[in-house]
Amino acid sequence: MTGDLLQLNMADLGLAYGLVLLSAALVRWQGYGGSGGLLRASLRMVVQLLAVGYLLEGVFALRHPLAVAAILAVMGLFALQVIGSRVQDKMPYFYRVMAGALLVGCGLVTWFFCVGVVGVEPWYEPRYLIPLAGMIVGNSMNGAALAAERLAVQIRRGGAEIEAALCLGASPRQAVAPLLGSSFRAAMIPATNTMAAMGIVALPGMMTGQILSGTAPIIAVRYQIAIMCAITGAVALTTLLILHIGYRSYFTADQRLKS
Amino acid sequence: MNAFELQHICRAIPGDEGPQSLLNDVTVCFEKGLLHALVGPSGGGKTSLLRLLNRLDAPDAGTVSYAGRDLGCWEPRRLRRTVAFVPQQPHIFPGTARDNLLFGLRFHPDIVPTDQQRLSELCALSQFPPDLLSKPAEKLSIGQQQRLVLARALCLEPEVLLLDEPGSALDRPTAEALGRSLRHLCRRSVTIILVSHDLEWVRNHADQVLFMEAGELKLQCPAAAFFNRGVEDRIGRFIAGQKEALHHDG
Ligand SMILES: Nc1ncnc2c1ncn2[C@@H]1O[C@H](COP(=O)(O)OP(=O)(O)O)[C@@H](O)[C@H]1O
Numbered sequence: 447m448t449g450d451l452l453q454l455n456m457a458d459l460g461l462a463y464g465l466v467l468l469s470a471a472l473v474r475w476q477g478y479g480g481s482g483g484l485l486r487a488s489l490r491m492v493v494q495l496l497a498v499g500y501l502l503e504g505v506f507a508l509r510h511p512l513a514v515a516a517i518l519a520v521m522g523l524f525a526l527q528v529i530g531s532r533v534q535d536k537m538p539y540f541y542r543v544m545a546g547a548l549l550v551g552c553g554l555v556t557w558f559f560c561v562g563v564v565g566v567e568p569w570y571e572p573r574y575l576i577p578l579a580g581m582i583v584g585n586s587m588n589g590a591a592l593a594a595e596r597l598a599v600q601i602r603r604g605g606a607e608i609e610a611a612l613c614l615g616a617s618p619r620q621a622v623a624p625l626l627g628s629s630f631r632a633a634m635i636p637a638t639n640t641m642a643a644m645g646i647v648a649l650p651g652m653m654t655g656q657i658l659s660g661t662a663p664i665i666a667v668r669y670q671i672a673i674m675c676a677i678t679g680a681v682a683l684t685t686l687l688i689l690h691i692g693y694r695s696y697f698t699a700d701q702r703l704k705s
Numbered sequence: 706m707n708a709f710e711l712q713h714i715c716r717a718i719p720g721d722e723g724p725q726s727l728l729n730d731v732t733v734c735f736e737k738g739l740l741h742a743l744v745g746p747s748g749g750g751k752t753s754l755l756r757l758l759n760r761l762d763a764p765d766a767g768t769v770s771y772a773g774r775d776l777g778c779w780e781p782r783r784l785r786r787t788v789a790f791v792p793q794q795p796h797i798f799p800g801t802a803r804d805n806l807l808f809g810l811r812f813h814p815d816i817v818p819t820d821q822q823r824l825s826e827l828c829a830l831s832q833f834p835p836d837l838l839s840k841p842a843e844k845l846s847i848g849q850q851q852r853l854v855l856a857r858a859l860c861l862e863p864e865v866l867l868l869d870e871p872g873s874a875l876d877r878p879t880a881e882a883l884g885r886s887l888r889h890l891c892r893r894s895v896t897i898i899l900v901s902h903d904l905e906w907v908r909n910h911a912d913q914v915l916f917m918e919a920g921e922l923k924l925q926c927p928a929a930a931f932f933n934r935g936v937e938d939r940i941g942r943f944i945a946g947q948k949e950a951l952h953h954d955g
Pocket residue numbers: 705718727746747748749750751752753754
């Protein structure tokens with residue numbers, strides 16, 4: 447099917463890049479400033495994407511599980527770094543909790559999705575595994591950052607509420623239960639909103655890409671539905687893990703709230 | 706018999722200029738079934754001491770034991786149900802006053818459900834007006850919330866009550882009525898350890914008075930002896946100063 451796709455050569459890319467140059471020129475002519483930033487960002491985009499493209503070409507050609515694993519590891523580390531930069535108020539053992547939750551949450555869902563739902567053969571087939579894992583990790587990363595930030599803020603602000611429950615003989619788990627609920631809901635908002643807007647406000651990137659490369663729209667839609675379900679599952683699982691491991695780090699072994 | 710025994714308790718927290726000492730070598734016993742009043746200037750460590758007794762905080766050094774067992778040997782949830790702490794700022798959970806009063810029961814399926822008679826008894830003991838039970842709890846005044854939180858603690862039938870300034874938002878007659886309720890609990894061998902700034906109230910209701918200043922326990926004696934001291938030392942001047950403040954208030 448990919449045979450249907452019109453190839454883009456470097457001359458075509460140059461033509462497309464003309465649009466960026468035109469924008470920069472317009473900005474300059476109007477004296478708005480910032481045309482340099484625009485050009486730098488566009489060049490960075492080109493270099494980064496070309497590098498990823500060649501890297502993926504190599505990995506796809508290799509079709510070796512270790513090469514795929516290396517890509518997934520880089521993806522995971524990048525996600526951790528993004529989460530770390532977004533969350534101001536970090537819980538104790540922050541990176542360990544995040545890494546564990548992403549590994550288990552995204553790992554399980556990606557494996558289930560590739561092997562169980564799509565039926566990828568072999569399971570590490572990079573053409574499927576890498577983009578699917580990318581979407582799942584990317585979305586879970588957003589959920590994880592939201593959950594961790596929200597939990598930290600709520601526990602810090604909710605000290606009186608938590609101690610009031612502890613004083614009535616609640617376990618730490620019982621004392622934070624209401625806070626875990628609202629943190630979970632906050633973390634799920636982006637995934638929920640995306641699902642609600644899907645197909646109406648925006649045609650999702652993966653589906654658009656598949657259609658461009660010649661896939662029948664109905665097949666592309668099926669993929670999109672399946673990946674949305676996988677994303678929702680992964681975000682929920684990752685978030686639940688973060689909340690349920692994370693709250694413990696705010697308590698001591700003798701069930702006191704750390705000050 | 707002693708309910709609590711504290712030996713050489715020290716506790717400090719990290720401060721801007723090195724560790725800040727909250728409690729410094731406090732050794733004290735609290736006899737069972739008595740009403741003990743902690744008094745002294747603000748920042749003296751009274752609240753810090755109460756928080757150690759149900760393990761909301763842990764001491765850096767020294768030992769605390771309750772009923773002859775080191776606190777470390779108590780399961781924290783069991784201890785906190787037995788030794789109830791009512792903080793100065795009442796925390797209200799969502800729902801009506803009745804929901805709040807019964808809130809602790811959800812953590813203890815073994816406690817028999819509270820019937821109407823028990824509910825009235827809890828309201829009477831805590832001086833909480835029973836006709837407010839179906840009101841949303843966050844609509845109540847601070848004084849009413851304080852008493853509601855006391856009733857919520859009593860609902861779990863604790864052996865010890867730790868009360869941080871329970872009368873601070875109450876008018877004189879209500880505070881006096883609360884004092885009589887607490888005395889009634891003491892007769893049922895409940896041990897009460899409370900913080901108060903109202904020495905008149907302490908004189909009327911406390912068995913033992915403990916004077917704390919700068920994280921140290923300066924004096925522990927029966928209430929009568931405490932109030933018969935002269936004004937020759939700091940403690941005497943503290944008592945006199947409080948009386949004066951009372952008179953200035955009118
Ligand atoms: N968590 C805390 N953080 C900072 N300072 C504290 C904390 N807890 C207590 N303190 C300080 O410790 C001292 C003793 O406080 P506290 O026990 O509340 O005294 P009291 O109840 O007698 O007024 C005060 O100076 C108070 O500011």
